[in-house]
Amino acid sequence: MSSTAPTPYRWVVLLLCWAGFTMTSVDRSTWGPASAAVRDSLQVPLAALGIFATCYYIGYVVSNAAGGFLTDWLGSRVVLGTSMLAAGALMIVFGSTTSIPLGLTVQGLVGLFAGVEFSAGMKLITTWLPERELGRASGIFMTATSLGTVIANAVVPALIEHADWHTSYRLFGGVTVVLGVLCAIFLRNGAVRTDHTRRALPDIRPLLRNRDLLLLGLAGFGGLWGTYGFVTWSNTLMIKGSHISPVDAGIVVVIFAGVAVAVKPVVGWLTDRLRLGMRLPIMVVLVLFTATLLVFGALRSYGAFLAVAPVLGIAAYAYSPLTAAMIPQLVGGRLAGSAAGAVNAVWQLGSVLVPVAVGPVFRASGSFYAAFAMLAIGPLLGAVALLGVPDDRPHRTSGARDTDGRLAAAATSRGGPPTA
Structure with a gap:
């Protein structure tokens, strides 16, 4: 920091x-x-x-x-x-x-x-x-x-x-x-870097021992599993599973994605303002994402899809700025780049693998709901993974508590690096 x-x-x-x-x-x-x-x-x-x-x-x-x-x-x-x-x-x-x-x-x-x-x-x-x-x-x-x-x-x-x-x-x-x-x-x-360390190779071994960073990677993997699984398959699933026209299905997806531009900075600002930490809001959003995916999978009419799409869009994107902001809290500024790159690589695997998983489920079952249940597994597992990360909510009794310092101490106790 x-x-x-x-x-x-x-x-x-x-x-x-x-x-x-x-x-x-x-x-x-x-x-x-x-x-x-x-x-x-x-x-x-x-x-x-x-x-x-x-x-x-x-x-x-x-x-x-x-x-x-x-x-x-x-x-x-x-x-x-x-x-x-x-x-x-x-x-x-x-x-x-x-x-x-x-x-x-x-x-x-x-x-x-x-x-x-x-x-x-x-x-x-x-x-x-x-x-x-x-x-x-x-x-x-x-x-x-x-x-x-x-x-x-x-x-x-x-x-x-x-x-x-x-x-x-x-x-x-x-x-x-x-x-x-x-x-x-x-x-x-x-x-963050001094002249003395400018050309030194960063020691990334502490990242490999940081259990909390690994759990954050799993949480983001689960979130992107649901988000990009929906982006990839929602049009086809609505057209084939609920007989919605391609134009109508496209409008639903546009509404779903459009709310993200507004929701990401708003969620980040509210989290800073309310001093909620990052962990608890991420878990709440991922649980909401799981629930809205299951609700969406149970719908069959165009009007119902339109009504739920904004809520689903909020849940599908609101966690991403918080997971990103949590990375430097877990590792400090010195290795923030290495940690962000490695964790984002794990996150992106969710978007790479989910199309392969959802397609066979829908083809084998022919069930619209089964496909969305498969999508909902990702954010649910992501929320569960964060149960193993220390609570990062600031103490209400201290005006400007050093959250970064406490998380760094917790990371060190688990084999992670101290905050730079």
Whole structure:
């Protein structure tokens, strides 16, 4: 955590980190609305379209695991600037490709460079913002993933209609390059690392012994299992299981995802304001998520889906800024980048594995409810996992209790590192 008095520069840091994370989220989300046009242009078999997304996420998960280590070693400024320049340039290259093998390779490389934005951004936010603002800042930062999906789905279809799919990749790639330059120029790493330790390799062994960090990883895995399982399968399940039209199913999903842009910063702000800690709100949200998934699975009418979609959207996204903000509380600022990257890699496995699990259940049972029960398992297990993490609620009797210090002491007693 930052040990110095807050400065106005912290908002520049938050703005640039958020803008970079948003732009790489736009890059990632471009494939969805562009995939049909890419298929026609490159003559990609329908069954093989998903391989492009798979290549991206392989690179994305790998870079999440390694990017945090690089962030702690080289500094967020270098990692953010370099990765965004490379990801943007590769987006432009993909926008000019005419070869399926080259396209698959470039997609993997885009994911490889884009996956470091979360850990590098969280490292900077942890360094420059005080603990009392961390929930709100993480909420704003995490709107990037939802906003990226909204921007891509709003802009790409229009670009394809008036130009072609190549234009969308070149445009977004160019904007990513510009933001990479701005990050390289205006970001500063802060005071967590000194000149003496600047080039020292970070010792990540304490992270491997930190049981609380592992449990947080399992909680986020369960949350993303439910969130991205719904995003991936909800349209098909509503159309096939409840005979809702594709247009109506799309509207339900838009409402579900749209609330996330507002709910993430609001939840972060409320958590800071009410001094609830992070653990208890995450558990409450994950339990609510479990319940609303089961309720949604029992519905059959379009009107009922519309009514429940906003509540389900709140539950599906409200935990993410809190799980992100909890990482530096468990490990401190010194290894915040490595911890964020490693934990996010575990979280993202939930979004990678859930489509494989839900599909066979629905095909074998033909049951809409069974599929949603499978989705509900994830957040329920995530809430249970957090039962093993120490309570982080501030003492009401102390005006400004050092939550970070108590959690660090608890982590140390379990083999984790002290707070930097």
